[in-house]
Amino acid sequence: xxxxxxxxxxxxxxxxxxxxxxxxxxxxxxxxxxxxxxxxxxxxxxxxxxxxxxxxxxxxxxxxxxxxxxxxxxxxxxxx
Amino acid sequence: xxxxxxxxxxxxxxxxxxxxxxxxxxxxxxxxxxxxxxxxxxxxxxxxxxxxxxxxxxxxxxxxxxxxxxxxxxxxxxxxxxxxxxxxxxxxxxxxxxxxxxxxxxxxxxxxxxxxxxxxxxxxxxxxxxxxxxxxxxxxxxxxxxxxxxxxxxxxxxxxxxxxxxxxxxxxxxxxxxxxxxxxxxxxxxxxxxxxxxxxxxxxxxxxxxxxxxxxxxxxxxxxxxxxxxxxxxxxxxxx
Amino acid sequence: xxxxxxxxxxxxxxxxxxxxxxxxxxxxxxxxxxxxxxxxxxxxxxxxxxxxxxxxxxxxxxxxxxxxxxxxxxxxxxxxxxxxxxxxxxxxxxxxxxxxxxxxxxxxxxxxxxxxxxxxxxxxxxxxxxxxxxxxxxxxxxxxxxxxxxxxxxxxxxxxxxxxxxxxxxxxxxxxxxxxxxxxxxxxxxxxxxxxxxxxxxxxxxxxxxxxxxxxxxxxxxxxxxxxxxxxxxxxxxxxxxxxxxxxxxxxxxxxxxxxxxxxxxxxxxxxxxxxxxxxxxxxxxxxxxxxxxxxxxxxxxxxxxxxxxxxxxxxxxxxxxxxxxxxxxxxxxxxxxxxxxxxxxxxxxxxxxxxxxxxxxxxxxxxxxxxxxxxxxxxxxxxxxxxxxxxxxxxxxxxxxxxxxxxxxxxxxxxxxx
Numbered sequence: 001x002x003x004x005x006x007x008x009x010x011x012x013x014x015x016x017x018x019x020x021x022x023x024x025x026x027x028x029x030x031x032x033x034x035x036x037x038x039x040x041x042x043x044x045x046x047x048x049x050x051x052x053x054x055x056x057x058x059x060x061x062x063x064x065x066x067x068x069x070x071x072x073x074x075x076x077x078x079x080x
Numbered sequence: 081x082x083x084x085x086x087x088x089x090x091x092x093x094x095x096x097x098x099x100x101x102x103x104x105x106x107x108x109x110x111x112x113x114x115x116x117x118x119x120x121x122x123x124x125x126x127x128x129x130x131x132x133x134x135x136x137x138x139x140x141x142x143x144x145x146x147x148x149x150x151x152x153x154x155x156x157x158x159x160x161x162x163x164x165x166x167x168x169x170x171x172x173x174x175x176x177x178x179x180x181x182x183x184x185x186x187x188x189x190x191x192x193x194x195x196x197x198x199x200x201x202x203x204x205x206x207x208x209x210x211x212x213x214x215x216x217x218x219x220x221x222x223x224x225x226x227x228x229x230x231x232x233x234x235x236x237x238x239x240x241x242x243x244x245x246x247x248x249x250x251x252x253x254x255x256x257x258x259x260x261x262x263x264x265x266x267x268x269x270x271x272x273x274x275x276x277x278x279x280x281x282x283x284x285x286x287x288x289x290x291x292x293x294x295x296x297x298x299x300x301x302x303x304x305x306x307x308x309x310x311x312x313x314x315x316x317x318x319x320x
Numbered sequence: 321x322x323x324x325x326x327x328x329x330x331x332x333x334x335x336x337x338x339x340x341x342x343x344x345x346x347x348x349x350x351x352x353x354x355x356x357x358x359x360x361x362x363x364x365x366x367x368x369x370x371x372x373x374x375x376x377x378x379x380x381x382x383x384x385x386x387x388x389x390x391x392x393x394x395x396x397x398x399x400x401x402x403x404x405x406x407x408x409x410x411x412x413x414x415x416x417x418x419x420x421x422x423x424x425x426x427x428x429x430x431x432x433x434x435x436x437x438x439x440x441x442x443x444x445x446x447x448x449x450x451x452x453x454x455x456x457x458x459x460x461x462x463x464x465x466x467x468x469x470x471x472x473x474x475x476x477x478x479x480x481x482x483x484x485x486x487x488x489x490x491x492x493x494x495x496x497x498x499x500x501x502x503x504x505x506x507x508x509x510x511x512x513x514x515x516x517x518x519x520x521x522x523x524x525x526x527x528x529x530x531x532x533x534x535x536x537x538x539x540x541x542x543x544x545x546x547x548x549x550x551x552x553x554x555x556x557x558x559x560x561x562x563x564x565x566x567x568x569x570x571x572x573x574x575x576x577x578x579x580x581x582x583x584x585x586x587x588x589x590x591x592x593x594x595x596x597x598x599x600x601x602x603x604x605x606x607x608x609x610x611x612x613x614x615x616x617x618x619x620x621x622x623x624x625x626x627x628x629x630x631x632x633x634x635x636x637x638x639x640x641x642x643x644x645x646x647x648x649x650x651x652x653x654x655x656x657x658x659x660x661x662x663x664x665x666x667x668x669x670x671x672x673x674x675x676x677x678x679x680x681x682x683x684x685x686x687x688x689x690x691x692x693x694x695x696x697x698x699x700x701x702x703x704x705x706x707x708x709x710x711x712x713x714x715x716x717x718x719x720x721x722x723x724x725x726x727x728x729x730x731x732x733x734x735x736x737x738x739x
Contacts, residue, residue, distance in 0.1 A: 017707040019457060019541060021514060023672045026453050045478040046514025046539055049471035054460035056467070070481060070516070108346075116338040120587035122432055124425050125635035125659065144428045148353045214352045216367045217376065219398035222350055302389060307347045311429050314343035318430035 005064055005075050007039035008032065014043045014071060021047060022054050029060060029078055037063065038076045047072060083278075086287040089294070090262070091271045097294035104301025105309065112313070122317045131319045139311045152208070159201035162194045169194065173256070174263045187256050192244060195237030202230045221303060228299070232292035235285055242282070254280045326402050328446050330385045336439045337386050344431045345382050348375065354433075357426040359663045360416050363682035371423035374413040375436045381406065382439075407447050414440035414548070415451065416678070418670055420628035420663030437668075441548020450547055454669050457543035458552045465559040468537055475537060476501055482516060486523045490735060499523045502567070503534035509569040510598070511540040511560055511580065513703055518575045521726040522598055528733060529610035533573075536563055540580030541703070546669025557583055564593050573601050576724050578629025578667065578702040585634060597630060599701045602729055603639035606646060612734040616649040623652045623695035624725075625686070625709065626661040627702030640701055640725050647732045652693040662686050664700075666708025679708060680715030687716045701725040 011028060013021040025040050032038060040051070051074050055062045064075040129137060137143065140160075145153040169188035172180055180189070188194060206226040209218045239254070246253050258276025265272045277286055299305060337345075350372055356362065360369040367373040380400040383390035390399035400406050419434040444450040464471065479499050487495035499519065500506070510526065510533055512518040519535065526533045538559050544552030561584075564572045571594040574581040585595040605611035624644055630636045637658050645651055654661060662685040670679060686709070690698055698709055698720050709722045 015515070015517070017515060017703045017710075019514070019543070019672050019703075020707060022457055022460065023453055026456050027674055030452070043516050044514040045475065045482060045516055045519060046512075048474045048478050049464055049468070049537070050460060050514050050539065052471060053464035053467070054456065057459040057463040058456055072478075112339055112342050115342055118338055118340050118435075119589045122340060122435070123586065123635075124421060124430075124632055126637060127635075138428070138430070142428050144426050145351070145353050148426070152351075152353075213355055213367060213370070214350075217350045217352055217355075217370070217372050219350065219376075220395055221397045224396070304346065304349045307349055307429060310343050310347040314340070314347050315430045317340055317343070317432075318424065 005037060005039075007075060008036040010039040010041065012041050014041060016042075016044075022050055025051075025076065026054070026058075029058075029076065032078050034078050034080065036078050038078070040074045040076060041071055042074070043070055043072070047074065051076070086278075086283060087273060089287045089291045090273050090277075091266070093294050094266060094290060097297040101297040101300055104298075105306075108301050108306060109309070112310075118317070121320055123320055124318055127319055131316070134319055135312055135315045138315050155201045155204045158197050159205070162190075162197045162201070165190055165194045166198065173259045174267060175260055186244070188240060192237065192241050195233060195240060198233045199230065199237060202226055202233060206230065225299065225303060225305060228292060228295055232289060232296055235289040235292065239282065239285055239289060254282055254286065321403055325447070329402050329443055332442050332446055333382055333385045333439070336442060337382065340432065340435055341382070341439065343429075344375070344436055345379055345387075347429045348372065348379065348431055349429075350376070351428065354423040354427050354431075357423045359418075359420070359422070359665055359685040360682040362662070363665070363684040364678075368409070368412055369416055369682075371427070371431075371433045374417055374440075375431065375433050377406070377409045377413045378436045378440050378443075381410075381443075407443065407449060410440045410443055411449055413437065414444060415670065415673065415675075416682070418628070418663050418665060418667035420667055421633055422628070422660070422663055425632060425659050434668075438548055442550065445547065445549055451669070451673050453672055453674075454543055454547040455549075457672065458547045458549060458556070461539070461543050461556045461559075462552055464538070465555060468559075472537060479519070479535065482520050482523070485516075485520050486527055489524050489730065489733075490527055492527070498527055500534045501537070503532075504567055506532050506534040506567060506569050508533035508571050508573050508601075509536055509560075509564045509567055509593075510534070510573045510575070511536040511538060512575045513539045513541060513577060515703075517724065517727065518703065521724065521730045522573075522575065524730050524733070525598075525602060525605065525611060525726065528735070529605040531605075531610075534567060534569070536560060538563065540575045540577050542579055542583050543669070543672075545579060545583055546672065553583070557588055560584065561588065561591060564591075569593055571596055573598055576627075576701040576703060576706075576726060578627040578634070578704065582629040582633050597634065597636055597701070599630065599636055599640050599643075599725055602726065603643050606643055611729070613643075613646045613729065614732045614734050615646060617732045618648045618697070618728070619650060620696040621650045621652050621694055622648040622697045622699060623654055623690065623693040625654070625664060625690075625698055625700040625705055626658060627700055627705045628661070628663050628667055630701055631661060632659045636701075640699070643725065643729060644699055647728060652695050654689045654693055656689075662689055664705045664708040664712065666704045666711070671704045671707045671711075676711060676715075679711055683708060683712040683715065687712050687718065690718065690720060695720065697721045697723055697728075699723050699725055699728050 021042050021044055059080050061077045061079050062074055063077045066073045142156055145156050172187045208214055243253055255276055258274045261274040354371040358371050380398055383397045384399035389396055414437045417437045421434050424432045483495035483498040486498040542556045544556045573596050581597045664686045665679050665683040706722055713720055
């Protein structure tokens with residue numbers, strides 16, 4: 001249940017131009033501690049493929065995805 | 081001893097320099113033509129003129145310099161046109177060419193002006209590099225080549241002007257026939273340094289001029305002066 | 321620096337020495353005509369940001385390791401040895417260059433600083449000092465290409481949601497099939513980006529023109545190219561090429577993204593389909609009467625920013641202007657314009673880096689141009705340019721609105737009521 005997840009940081013990435021959403025998340029996650037959770041709110045349909053692919057290649061984990069109307073929140077846990 | 085040094089400069093070194101010049105250019109072109117091509121296109125737009133015309137205009141009229149700095153552009157054109165005239169002028173030192181004499185003249189075509197223009201242009205290019213920001217982007221090669229060109233042209237111009245203005249009575253005079261005898265003998269592979277040159281008090285200057293000119297020839301393929309060939313090729317890429 | 325690393329970097333220098341690079345290494349006379357043709361130099365006037373200053377860093381390394389003269393007489397051309405300090409200079413050169421190639425247009429020999437900076441970026445990757453963000457993005461794009469089947473269903477689902485927006489805009493009876501995917505034999509494969517706007521607006525236009533099109537699973541942008549990794553660049557581009565060939569489309573249409581357009585159009589060699597920018601397609605539809613626009617419906621002053629990869633490096637100058645002139649009554653040209661237009665300062669992947677202060681400073685040329693036109697709306701056709709123009713807008717407090725061309729077109733579509 002995503003309601004139970006308490007993100008350490010929440011980022012609003014709605015409507016941003018390419019390639020900002022993944023970039024902002026990358027920059028933010030660099031600053032965070034291992035084990036912390038980042039909530040990224042986005043309206044990008046591309047995020048559905050980009051975030052998982054990004055997480056897979058960087059070794060982070062998407063622990064949950066939550067969609068409300070057209071805003072999707074990805075909960076990303078820093079693993080390494 | 082000196083006569084041997086002079087002879088070396090005037091004959092074997094000339095052959096060596098010409099061989100390095102031609103061989104060097106062929107080598108450079110071969111290396112380029114056998115190197116990996118770029119698979120895509122490096123074109124910029126708009127392409128206003130058809131490809132060969134566009135390349136020729138950009139290479140010969142240097143519109144990019146015209147737009148940026150009119151004085152610099154003027155010197156660029158003056159220098160390069162004069163350089164071409166200089167080449168033609170030296171052909172006439174080998175023998176008479178009817179097509180050059182279409183405009184009847186005493187050798188050289190510019191009556192000394194070409195050399196003066198070259199010297200002034202080279203000095204302009206050189207002094208320009210003493211100033212910022214050109215000073216910061218220059219490397220020793222840039223100065224060395226300009227100084228070398230200056231010295232070569234200064235000596236050449238001096239030899240020409242003294243011959244032209246002291247003709248008849250002057251003790252410094254080396255007649256045009258002596259140069260023709262010398263250069264055509266080189267070309268015929270039966271080299272002689274004729275008495276007209278060898279016994280002239282100017283011999284040292286001629287030898288020095290030839291020595292420096294040899295250096296210029298040797299350096300052309302292996303320095304930035306190779307832009308005289310590569311400019312056309314790199315500009316062509318821009319239109320492919 | 322360790323010996324092995326130097327060896328690796330040397331082998332990169334050697335491998336990159338193709339025909340153009342040979343010309344560019346030998347031909348530059350350091351005449352300095354390009355000196356102030358760089359927007360970065362305009363904003364921060366120091367040698368390192370002039371095209372020749374940038375290129376010389378790489379050229380001096382090339383001279384040292386690929387030229388006998390650099391080996392025998394290093395002082396002659398000031399040849400430099402690889403080392404950490406030099407690689408810092410390489411970094412400064414490469415990551416302040418947007419690859420806009422304005423200097424190339426102004427070089428008497430047509431030297432392409434972008435190509436030279438490509439070598440610089442490649443060296444930095446090998447050295448491990450390339451910007452992490454871009455490497456990460458490139459890796460993600462590669463990963464997406466490898467395991468696209470895992471993401472297909474989720475992606476289709478969100479795309480389906482977007483169809484409703486297209487339906488609403490065009491007053492159509494049903495949203496189904498308005499954004500087709502995996503459609504065999506479509507005329508057009510449209511390649512968008514991650515953002516909804518990059519899909520919805522073109523979808524509206526394709527539907528208005530009743531085009532036979534399909535949407536790509538991939539994003540057009542190529543982070544491998546930005547990062548400077550030739551293998552990843554190729555892999556990322558091949559994802560789209562393979563998809564287009566599998567669907568057997570006639571034309572691949574690229575979103576408003578300069579890099580993506582140039583890579584497919586000019587850098588991948590000959591392809592079995594046509595490559596167009598969405599800008600060209602919009603123009604085509606407008607000319608053919610398939611898409612109708614409300615004439616003079618925008619009265620505020622409007623200017624157009626030529627994305628470098630679309631204009632100077634792609635030849636798409638007239639199409640966007642023709643479309644804008646149909647909608648806008650007060651169109652103002654920037655000065656200088658077209659091939660001499662100043663780069664916004666966001667290209668080449670720079671917009672993805674944590675360098676906002678630098679980009680505001682180097683966006684000064686663009687800011688001055690925009691202010692001089694007095695325009696209230698700046699239209700452009702590149703996501704990177706939009707991001708950067710918004711940064712400039714914020715940095716200098718400009719009273720402007722930045723718009724995509726597709727956005728302007730969709731806002732001013734003349735829509736016939738359905739049936």
